[in-house]
C-alpha cells in the first residue's frame with residue numbers, strides 16, 4: 451500500500467474533522483424529525499446567521515455543484531445569462547449543471563487576472579448586445595477563494611457588486627472555500643458577502659472538515675422564495691437532514707471552521723516557500739489561500755506521481771495544483787518537497803551559477 455497518507459490532490463480528499471465527527475456522533479441518538487425540522491438544523495442555521503451577523507435564509511444540500519446550480523437558477527430565468535470568470539468551477543467543472551438546473555440559462559465567460567472577475571468586463575459583456583436575440587445577463591457569479599487560489603479583497607468584491615448592480619444583475623458567490631478566504635484576509639464574513647453586495651452564497655463545508663454538505667445562504671431573502679421546493683425537486687432535500695446540519699454545528703460553534711481553514715492556508719504557505727526558487731519550478735499565481743499552483747519540469751511531476759503523490763494538472767490555467775486541507779501536516783509538505791528536490795537534476799560542476807538548468811530543458 452502507498453505509504454503516503456495525505457496528498458495534494460484536493461481538500462475534498464481529506465476526512466472528517468474531530469468537531470464534525472463529534473457532532474455527528476451526538477446527533478446519532480434516538481429519533482429526530484426529518485427533512486430539516488430537527489433541532490440540529492435549526493441550530494446550524496442560527497450559527498450561520500451569527501457568523502454573517504444577519505438574518506439570512508439558509509438551506510443545506512449535499513454538494514457544491516447542486517448548491518451553485520440551484521442557487522443560480524433561483525436568481526434568473528431560463529432566457530437569462532450568468533456571467534462568471536472563464537476558470538470558474540460553475541463553467542469548467544459542473545458538467546453543465548447550472549444550465550441544466552435553470553433550464554437553459556447560458557453561462558457567459560469573462561476574463562480577469564489571477565482568476566478574478568474584472569468589473570469592467572462585466573460592463574463589456576452586458577453592453578455587447580442588448581437585443582432580444584441575446585441571453586439577457588442577470589447574474590454575476592464569483593468564486594471566493596478563486597479556482598487558482600487567490601482571494602478577492604472586500605474592496606474587489608464591492609467593485610464587482612457595484613458594477614453588477616449598475617446593470618441590475620444579482621451577485622452570487624461560490625464560497626466552496628470561503629473559510630480559507632476569511633482566514634486569509636482576517637476580515638468579518640459579512641464584509642466579503644452581503645455588506646459588499648452579494649445576494650446569495652454557497653458556504654462550503656466539504657472542503658473544510660465535513661463529510662458532505664454545503665449551505666446555501668440567501669442574503670437577499672426574496673430570492674429564497676420556494677427554494678425548498680427547488681431543492682426537493684432536484685433530489686437535494688436530505689430526509690435525515692440532521693446528519694448534514696450537525697457537523698455545521700460542530701465546526702461553527704467554537705470557530706473550528708476558521709481554525710481549520712487557517713491551518714490549511716498555513717500549510718500552503720509552507721509549500722509555497724519550499725517551492726520558491728527551486729530550479730525549474732515556477733509558481734503560477736499568488737498564493738493567498740490553501741492552494742499552490744506551480745509548473746514543474748515534466749520529469750519531476752512524473753517522478754512524484756510514480757512515488758505515489760497525487761495532484762491535479764488540469765485545473766485552472768494549467769500547471770500542477772497542490773491543495774492543502776485541514777489535516778495536512780507540516781511533515782507532509784516537507785516530505786513532498788524532499789521527494790521533489792530528489793527529482794531535480796543534479797547541477798553539473800561546469801555549468802554557470804550552480805548549473806541550474808533552464809526551464810526549456812524540462813518540457
Ligand SMILES: Cc1ncc(COP(=O)(O)O)c(C=O)c1O
Nearest residue numbers: 513514515516539593597624626
Ligand atoms: C470552486 C469550487 N466550487 C464548487 C465545488 C463543489 O463541487 P462538488 O459538487 O464536487 O461538491 C468545488 C469542488 O471542487 C470547487 O472547487
